[in-house]
Amino acid sequence: MTLMTKFLGAAAVVALSAGAALAEPALIFDLGGKFDKSFNEAAFAGAQRWSEETGGTFREIELQSEAQREQALRRFAEAGSNPIVMTGFAFGNVLEEVAPDYPDTKFAIIDMVVDQPNVRSVVFNEHEGSYLVGMMAAMASESGTVGFIGGMDIPLIRKFACGYAQGVKAVNADAVVIQNMTGTTPAAWNDPVKGTELTKAQIAQGADVVYAAAGGTGVGVLQTAADENILSIGVDSNQNYLHSGKVLTSMMKRVDNAVYNAMSSGADLETGFNVMGIANGGIGYAMDEHNAALVSADMQAAVDAAASQIANGSLSVHDYMADNNCPVE
Amino acid sequence: MDFLSLFDLSVLDSTVRLAVPLLLACLAGLFSERAGIFDIGLEGKMLAAAFFSAAVAHLTGSVWLGLLAGITASLALSLLHGLASITFRGNQLISGVAINFLAAGMTVLVAQDWFHQGGRTPSLIGQGRFSPIELPLATTLKDTPGFGPVYHDLISGHSVLVYLALLMVPATWWILYRTRFGLRLRAVGENPAAVDTAGVSVVGLRYAAVMICGVLCGIAGAYLATALQAGFVKDMTAGRGFIALAALIFAKWRPWHALYATLLFGYLQAISLRPDIIESAIGFTVQIQLLDALPYILTVVILAGFVGKAIPPRAGGEPYVKER
Numbered sequence: 001m002t003l004m005t006k007f008l009g010a011a012a013v014v015a016l017s018a019g020a021a022l023a024e025p026a027l028i029f030d031l032g033g034k035f036d037k038s039f040n041e042a043a044f045a046g047a048q049r050w051s052e053e054t055g056g057t058f059r060e061i062e063l064q065s066e067a068q069r070e071q072a073l074r075r076f077a078e079a080g081s082n083p084i085v086m087t088g089f090a091f092g093n094v095l096e097e098v099a100p101d102y103p104d105t106k107f108a109i110i111d112m113v114v115d116q117p118n119v120r121s122v123v124f125n126e127h128e129g130s131y132l133v134g135m136m137a138a139m140a141s142e143s144g145t146v147g148f149i150g151g152m153d154i155p156l157i158r159k160f161a162c163g164y165a166q167g168v169k170a171v172n173a174d175a176v177v178i179q180n181m182t183g184t185t186p187a188a189w190n191d192p193v194k195g196t197e198l199t200k201a202q203i204a205q206g207a208d209v210v211y212a213a214a215g216g217t218g219v220g221v222l223q224t225a226a227d228e229n230i231l232s233i234g235v236d237s238n239q240n241y242l243h244s245g246k247v248l249t250s251m252m253k254r255v256d257n258a259v260y261n262a263m264s265s266g267a268d269l270e271t272g273f274n275v276m277g278i279a280n281g282g283i284g285y286a287m288d289e290h291n292a293a294l295v296s297a298d299m300q301a302a303v304d305a306a307a308s309q310i311a312n313g314s315l316s317v318h319d320y321m322a323d324n325n326c327p328v329e
Numbered sequence: 330m331d332f333l334s335l336f337d338l339s340v341l342d343s344t345v346r347l348a349v350p351l352l353l354a355c356l357a358g359l360f361s362e363r364a365g366i367f368d369i370g371l372e373g374k375m376l377a378a379a380f381f382s383a384a385v386a387h388l389t390g391s392v393w394l395g396l397l398a399g400i401t402a403s404l405a406l407s408l409l410h411g412l413a414s415i416t417f418r419g420n421q422l423i424s425g426v427a428i429n430f431l432a433a434g435m436t437v438l439v440a441q442d443w444f445h446q447g448g449r450t451p452s453l454i455g456q457g458r459f460s461p462i463e464l465p466l467a468t469t470l471k472d473t474p475g476f477g478p479v480y481h482d483l484i485s486g487h488s489v490l491v492y493l494a495l496l497m498v499p500a501t502w503w504i505l506y507r508t509r510f511g512l513r514l515r516a517v518g519e520n521p522a523a524v525d526t527a528g529v530s531v532v533g534l535r536y537a538a539v540m541i542c543g544v545l546c547g548i549a550g551a552y553l554a555t556a557l558q559a560g561f562v563k564d565m566t567a568g569r570g571f572i573a574l575a576a577l578i579f580a581k582w583r584p585w586h587a588l589y590a591t592l593l594f595g596y597l598q599a600i601s602l603r604p605d606i607i608e609s610a611i612g613f614t615v616q617i618q619l620l621d622a623l624p625y626i627l628t629v630v631i632l633a634g635f636v637g638k639a640i641p642p643r644a645g646g647e648p649y650v651k652e653r
Contacts, residue, residue, distance in 0.1 A: 033437075036447030158584065180602065184618055191567035192558050193350075194598075197343050201602040204339040216449075216562040223559050242452070 006293060025050075025263045026059040026081035028072050030088035035063050038215075038236045038257055043087045043110070046256030050263040058263065077102040083120075083269045085262050086110070087255065089156075095119060106269040108262040110255060111156075111272070116130045120269055122258045125277035126156070127163030128310050129251040130211070131317045132278075132285050132303050133233050134167020137209040138175050139299045140231055140248055145176040147207035149198050149221050151214035152188040153181040155321050160213040160235070160251075162318055163325035169328050170306070177329070178202050182217050192220025199224040209233065211249060231294065240290040248294050250286040257281055279311040335610045338469060338482045340599050345487060348595025349494045350375070350549045350566075354573035355587045356501050356579065357545035363505065363582060364538030365518035365644040367421045370410055371546055372570025378403040378550025380436035383450040383561035384443060386457040392555050395457070399554070400547030406432065407543030415535045418648030429570075437563045448563040450554075459488035459556035487558040490548060497545070501584040506613030514538055518642035521649040531649045546570075575628040581639050594624040 022256050027047050029040045059074050059081055069091060069187035077085050077098070083106040086095070092112040099107055099116040106118050113121040148156045148164050150157040165177045175317045182188035195217035199210055210219035210225055211233040218235060219242075225232035225242035234240065234250030241247075258276055262269055276282020285303065287295065318327050354371045359444035361368040378399035386395025406428050413424035437448035444450055467485035470477045505511040513534055517524045521531045553569075554561045576594055600607060601620035608614050631639050 033441065033447055035441070035445050037449070038447065041447070178605075181617075182606075185622065187564065187567045190562055190564040192562045193347070193553055193568065193569075194602075196557060197347060197599065198602050200343060201339065204337075205603075205605060216565070219449070219560070219562050220558055227559075260391055 023080055023082035023267055024057055024059055026076040026084045029062045030090060031063050040087055042237050042255035043259045047263060052258050069136055070098060073098045077105045082106055082267045083262055085259055086121035093271030106242040106267060106271065108269060110258055118271055120262060120271045120274050122274045122276060124253045125283055125318050127159050127274060127317050128278045129283040129285060130160045130163030131167035132307055133211060133249055133251045134164040135171050135303050135306060136249055137211060137233060138168040138171035139273055141209045143206045144172060144174060145206040147178045147210035148182045149195060149210060149212045149214055151217055152186060153184050155324060157213055159320040162320035164211055165328045166317055178207055180204055182214055189217060190217035191217050195220030196224040201226055203230060210235045238286040240286050240288050244290040245293065247291060249291055252284045252286050254282050278307050332610055335607050337606060338478060340603060341483050343599035344592060344596040345491065347598045348591045349491050350553055350569050351573045351576055351591040352496050352588060353545050353549035354570055355576045355591050356497055357542040358574055358577045359582055359584060360538045361542040361585055362645055363518045363537050363642055364520060365642055366414055366535055366539055367646045368542060369422060369425035369574060371573055372566050373429035373432030373549040374403040374406045374543060374546035375570050376436055376566045377406055377432040378547040379554035379565055380440060380561045382551035383453060383554040386555050387450050388454050390456055392457055392459055395555050396551045399551035400544055403547030403550060404540060404543040407539050411536050411539040414648060415532055421646055429509050433564060440561065450561040453555060453559040458559050459490060461486045461488055479632055490552045490556050498588045500582055505584065518644055521644050555567050572624055575624050578639050580629050597623050
């Protein structure tokens with residue numbers, strides 16, 4: 001409530017000083033909810049940073065059902081919000097229809113490509129970040145076997161898996177990468193019990209580092225890895241703190257940076273493709289006090305070297321989604 | 330080709346863990362349906378129990394209070410189902426669906442309000458979780474060839490709820506087939522008018538069955554959230570209530586067969602996690618999706634009457650109306 005009052009207060013100040021001409025950006029959160037400790041929360045953090053730095057205000061809505069997608073988009077567009085940022089690939093179809101109706105409004109969609117002249121499509125090079133954490137997994141592994149547990153079996157998750165496997169093989173060509181997907185339905189994102197069993201199955205096959213790119217299922221993976229005393233790797237946001245000293249690192253998608261960038265450019269938002277990779281700070285790996293003891297200086301040096309090579313283009317990581325194929329197993 | 334590896338201890342161990350929630354939910358459904366109340370709200374009850382057990386275990390630090398809270402939550406939904414379908418003679422399927430939706434929405438809403446973690450509960454630690462119990466002599470016997478590893482890895486080392494669930498199978502059999510209550514309960518699912526004529530309360534029996542169903546679903550949900558996992562994640566039951574219903578049909582509404590059916594379904598889930606074992610055992614890869622779908626396929630085969638006939642309790646799904 002206090003936050004709300006602050007926003008309202010700030011909105012009033014802006015309205016008084018600049019008049020109604022200044023367009024506010026808007027942010028639409030997907031069904032996961034604003035405080036999902038992951039994707040949406042990162043978007044909110046980016047918007048808040050923008051708000052604090054510029055003193056500007058933004059409008060926001062948390063979707064409660066699928067039916068609200070189009071409604072929320074149109075309402076913001078008609079109210080003059082510009083740009084309108086939305087999180088999640090699920091907005092793709094709706095935005096495709098809505099965007100042409102509001103040619104003067106700029107839209108930014110994260111994790112999806114919508115081919116319209118007034119839309120910025122922000123996509124992340126998850127394979128690059130997965131490559132880096134794959135290198136760390138291979139260096140931290142003593143058994144030479146590491147695991148990957150994906151959520152729903154979709155090309156995006158295979159992109160994570162493929163980047164990871166490439167990173168592992170770059171460090172240790174003989175390493176074995178065990179890959180499992182949780183399922184083929186959206187229920188696979190929220191099945192921590194199966195995540196646990198998959199982790200135990202991978203441990204039985206010798207894995208001592210597991211990388212989870214599986215949403216809520218990953219909660220079970222990280223928990224089991226901590227219980228069974230092996231290392232795990234988090235995804236999307238920094239999950240190191242979940243089990244301090246047991247999570248090797250987290251592959252971070254800087255959704256906050258994407259939202260911050262979009263809001264900063266305001267109505268002059270550059271449309272088209274916007275690829276967030278290692279080079280522009282869109283992808284990274286997490287280092288903090290929770291995993292400092294797990295990552296040696298040598299490991300970090302090697303990973304940072306690879307990161308700068310990827311950034312300057314001398315090292316290229318194969319993107320699974322480019323040809324639906326992975327060069328390594 | 331190594332068929333024995335299909336029964337690797339780690340796979341069987343995983344089978345037990347995956348089968349237990351199915352077994353509890355299946356027995357829960359068995360009590361309810363044997364009394365003539367169809368219950369497709371097993372999933373919702375498990376989910377509510379999972380959330381409240383994890384939430385209370387976190388807030389109080391005691392997993393037993395958590396279990397109690399889980400059972401209470403599940404009982405509350407059972408009562409709702411009873412009210413709708415017994416007292417007000419509503420459609421049992423619709424009431425069950427409503428319970429599933431209610432639980433899916435309510436758990437996330439309350440979780441968000443209490444913990445602000447995106448519909449999760451914080452991770453449970455220490456006394457907030459059921460820890461595995463080691464059966465006597467498990468470590469001593471570990472190196473005995475043959476029996477030792479089986480006893481140590483497979484039989485020992487589960488949480489207390491697993492043993493409770495397994496004990497529920499003979500208990501259910503005994504209650505249903507060896508007690509007066511059980512006889513009446515089965516009769517009320519076949520021919521409630523006859524029970525009524527004998528002067529026994531149909532409504533009372535059906536409520537009792539629905540409440541037993543609530544307790545068992547509560548234990549199943551608490552097992553998911555506080556024994557297998559260390560907390561609640563939204564929709565974490567992931568369809569297990571429906572697989573349990575399939576197992577119930579597969580078992581033709583009989584307690585021992587419910588155990589076999591859920592163990593089979595659990596085994597299919599467990600082996601699907603190990604494509605490497607399947608490949609080395611039978612020499613080619615099997616689609617994981619096929620294994621995941623197998624419980625449903627088997628149930629349809631049974632329902633279609635290819636392997637014996639599955640005849641549900643005759644008065645199932647119909648509210649009892651006294652003749653005037």
